Amino acid sequence: MLKDSPFALLQFYATAPYSCSYLPEQLARSQVATPSNMVDTVVYSDLVRAGFRRSGIFTYRPYCDACHACIPVRIPVETFSPSRIQRRTFARNAELIPCEKPLVFSEEHYALYQRYQSHRHAGGGMDNDSREQYAHFLLQSQVETRLMEFRQNGELRIVCLIDILTDGISSVYTFFDPELAKKSLGTFSILWQIELTRSLNLPYLYLGYWIRDSQKMAYKAQFKPLEARLFGNWQTMDDALLSLPFQTTPSQFD
Numbered sequence: 001m002l003k004d005s006p007f008a009l010l011q012f013y014a015t016a017p018y019s020c021s022y023l024p025e026q027l028a029r030s031q032v033a034t035p036s037n038m039v040d041t042v043v044y045s046d047l048v049r050a051g052f053r054r055s056g057i058f059t060y061r062p063y064c065d066a067c068h069a070c071i072p073v074r075i076p077v078e079t080f081s082p083s084r085i086q087r088r089t090f091a092r093n094a095e096l097i098p099c100e101k102p103l104v105f106s107e108e109h110y111a112l113y114q115r116y117q118s119h120r121h122a123g124g125g126m127d128n129d130s131r132e133q134y135a136h137f138l139l140q141s142q143v144e145t146r147l148m149e150f151r152q153n154g155e156l157r158i159v160c161l162i163d164i165l166t167d168g169i170s171s172v173y174t175f176f177d178p179e180l181a182k183k184s185l186g187t188f189s190i191l192w193q194i195e196l197t198r199s200l201n202l203p204y205l206y207l208g209y210w211i212r213d214s215q216k217m218a219y220k221a222q223f224k225p226l227e228a229r230l231f232g233n234w235q236t237m238d239d240a241l242l243s244l245p246f247q248t249t250p251s252q253f254d
Contacts, residue, residue: 010038014063022214023069031063041143045165051229053208054163054172056140062209070209072229073237074168077197077205079225086191086222093188096150096157103147105135109159112175113138119178138173145172150189160189162196168204169197190223 010033020026033039033047036057044052044059051072052061062070082090113134129137139147143163150158160174171193176185190207197205210228211217220226221237228237 010034010043015060017065020064020067022211022216023067026067027064028067029063029065030060033059036142039142041164042166044143044163045167048165048170048206049167049234053170054141054143056136056138057142069211069213071211073207073210073220074227074234075194075205075207075223076203076225076227077168077194078203080194080223081225082191083222083224086187089184089187090191093183093185095152096188097152098148098150098192101147101149103139103141103145105131105139108156109149110134112156112159112177116175116178150192158185158189160193162193164200165202165204165206168202168206169193169200170206171208186219187222194223 012031012033015030015032017027017029020028033052036059039047039054039057039059044054047059050061052059053072054060061072062068064070110131113129117129138161141163143165145161145163148158148160148162149156150160156177157180158174158176161172163170163172171190174186174189176189190205194205197203204227207220207223209217210220210226226237227234
């Protein structure tokens, strides 16, 4: 597939094994697209459709030796139907005001990021990110990226970064006030991104990877219908697919 694709001039290499961030005691590897300066919005859109994702200017997809549990997922926004709880969540956060900001460092954003990581992902490594690590992770981009902040009565509540693709939006990363758990700010952010995708007349919101056995990823399965890229094709994930142990062969990524 890679040989005949629009990004055939790219080169791909596999990283050395490293500790998996989502499944304890598992080793992970990534397949990385290089050179990074060739990955513009058009090329990156093709890569996302092939199951890739980015972290800063680092474009990758899972390429593990023994585990293939990371499943690329996306929401077809025209057929998405919010649940009653999701409708309530969106209404409950109606006072949040979105505003696009430049893709530059902000002490206020960084402080919220630190609070979010310390409360939600303590011990995961990112809770100790320096300003430089934060900037490399979220503020470096060679594609069309928007940094959105949401405020309520002037108080910063959410920061989310999204990439605008040729066929949709890719949700890069979202962090929010961890002390407002009852407001379900993460769910609200996805619902807002769905509405933005619709307003841009684009068909898909890409959510990165879903892992059935990772509690951190469980929320993605709540957005239905959800499509998954399996064995080289995007297909709707029904309840049966959601329950499968996706320990498949590497061909699912071809």
